[in-house]
Amino acid sequence: MVAPLYTTASGLLFHAGKILVCTVGLPARGKTHISRALERYLRWTGVKTTVISLGDYRRKVLGGAHQLPPDYFTLEKSPETIQLRERVLQGCEQQIWDFFNAGGQVVIYDANNGTRERRNAVAEKFDKEGIHVIMLESLCDNEELILSNIRSVKISSPDASSYRGWDPEKAVADYYNRIKDHERHYQPVEETTWPFIRIMNVGEKIMVNHIHGYLQSRIVFFLMNIHNRPRTIYFARSGQSLIEHSYKADSDLSPAGWEYAERLKEFVLERRAKSLEQRGINPAERRLVIWTSARRRSHHTAWPFLTHGANDPSPPSKVKVIERPQMSEINPGVWDGLSPEQVRKYYPDEWERFVNDPYAYRAPRAESYHDLCVRLEPTLIELEREKEDLLIIGHASVIRCILAYLIGLPASEIPAIEVARGDLIEVVPTSYGVYSQAHHFWDGPGRAANGKDEHNFYENYAEDTRGKRRPEAKPEGTPEPAQIAA
Numbered sequence: 001m002v003a004p005l006y007t008t009a010s011g012l013l014f015h016a017g018k019i020l021v022c023t024v025g026l027p028a029r030g031k032t033h034i035s036r037a038l039e040r041y042l043r044w045t046g047v048k049t050t051v052i053s054l055g056d057y058r059r060k061v062l063g064g065a066h067q068l069p070p071d072y073f074t075l076e077k078s079p080e081t082i083q084l085r086e087r088v089l090q091g092c093e094q095q096i097w098d099f100f101n102a103g104g105q106v107v108i109y110d111a112n113n114g115t116r117e118r119r120n121a122v123a124e125k126f127d128k129e130g131i132h133v134i135m136l137e138s139l140c141d142n143e144e145l146i147l148s149n150i151r152s153v154k155i156s157s158p159d160a161s162s163y164r165g166w167d168p169e170k171a172v173a174d175y176y177n178r179i180k181d182h183e184r185h186y187q188p189v190e191e192t193t194w195p196f197i198r199i200m201n202v203g204e205k206i207m208v209n210h211i212h213g214y215l216q217s218r219i220v221f222f223l224m225n226i227h228n229r230p231r232t233i234y235f236a237r238s239g240q241s242l243i244e245h246s247y248k249a250d251s252d253l254s255p256a257g258w259e260y261a262e263r264l265k266e267f268v269l270e271r272r273a274k275s276l277e278q279r280g281i282n283p284a285e286r287r288l289v290i291w292t293s294a295r296r297r298s299h300h301t302a303w304p305f306l307t308h309g310a311n312d313p314s315p316p317s318k319v320k321v322i323e324r325p326q327m328s329e330i331n332p333g334v335w336d337g338l339s340p341e342q343v344r345k346y347y348p349d350e351w352e353r354f355v356n357d358p359y360a361y362r363a364p365r366a367e368s369y370h371d372l373c374v375r376l377e378p379t380l381i382e383l384e385r386e387k388e389d390l391l392i393i394g395h396a397s398v399i400r401c402i403l404a405y406l407i408g409l410p411a412s413e414i415p416a417i418e419v420a421r422g423d424l425i426e427v428v429p430t431s432y433g434v435y436s437q438a439h440h441f442w443d444g445p446g447r448a449a450n451g452k453d454e455h456n457f458y459e460n461y462a463e464d465t466r467g468k469r470r471p472e473a474k475p476e477g478t479p480e481p482a483q484i485a486a
Helices: 031-044 054-062 079-101 116-127 143-152 168-183 214-223 255-278 296-301 340-346 348-356 369-385 396-407 411-416 454-459 461-466
Strands: 019-024 049-053 106-110 132-139 196-200 205-209 233-237 288-292 319-323 389-394 423-430 433-440
Touching (some): 031 049, 031 106, 031 214, 031 369, 054 079, 079 116, 205 214, 233 255, 255 288, 288 296, 340 348, 369 396, 369 411, 396 433
Parallel strands (some): 019 132, 288 319
Antiparallel strands (some): 423 433
């Protein structure tokens, strides 16, 4: 979406050719988290990208861990197990070739690749065919982080069936001992044969070697800004304003808008407190960061969070409010304040083009959704950097773009995402997907007729006429993102 709206004969963007990113690292080092985050970002830039996971392919072919030979993960293996593992490796590599041959540009090969012999064998096969190979190593010397990864990922991953019925702490200890067995034979990336990126403690430190090219540099830039600290991202529309249908009129909240803001505060703090307490965290000790645009109705909706009322939790929650001018709503240009009937009458040709492509079409002196996505890219990088729970109080058009990025929707679906005033959308990024749900908390003024104003149709037209559509099909083995409830 950040990429220009153009096509090439090869289907490859940024003159970068085809790239294979091979992950390297022991289990529970954040490789899957890094792979999925990088896939999400590259797809956002318009690059045809997928993650090919050796573990997902093995589960598809052989079943869960409880169906594998007992020596499948041990260092000493029988000839039959060695042959079985080789068959899985070859089948997984064939999936990589199939994606490249179908027009894909970047494959992230999510596997351990813990020996020089193994990763060199993979790299040489693809390098001979003109594919640029990058080693992406994830190291971790933080024992607390490793244990956290085991608890949040490995014990709840698709392989967790082998730990069904176990005491959680005993399961963690067992998996930790399995990792220790592999550490003795792990060979870090020290060879300079191939370009490599080394990440320490999932973003704490990064080292690069022989990284050349625009797209390759964008990959490094993105990886410098990620982390895997558990957090929740909330989305809510701003309250009703005194003048709803004018982009130029930066009006304040209406009385109902102020009431909405108070109710939003109560609902968010209540939901968040329950969530944190379930994880054993004191809500008063964890900061809530709030992002708003610079428009009055957006940042005034956050004002109640900065005050402490009689009914608020005691002590007050730690809250930080940040205004981000890039998060202003989409500019409707000369269509500002017009109804659909007026636009059909005065701009019939432009109307036809708009209806055919609500994402890419730009009304006279306006922004398209593509323009808005480009404007929001720095905000998305800051979103990846943010380690605290985050509440985004924004405009429907902006929330659509950010949700599409997090959930992995294609560009054409952005204008059709339903974002109703009075719903709190809750998104939890995880290593194996993104979980999202919507909670209804407001039925007052501003939500009537689904909260839509016919004079503000430019950013809501596709939502009104097409409704939500299914997300883009994922490669086999990739978890489907959760649907957003209306």
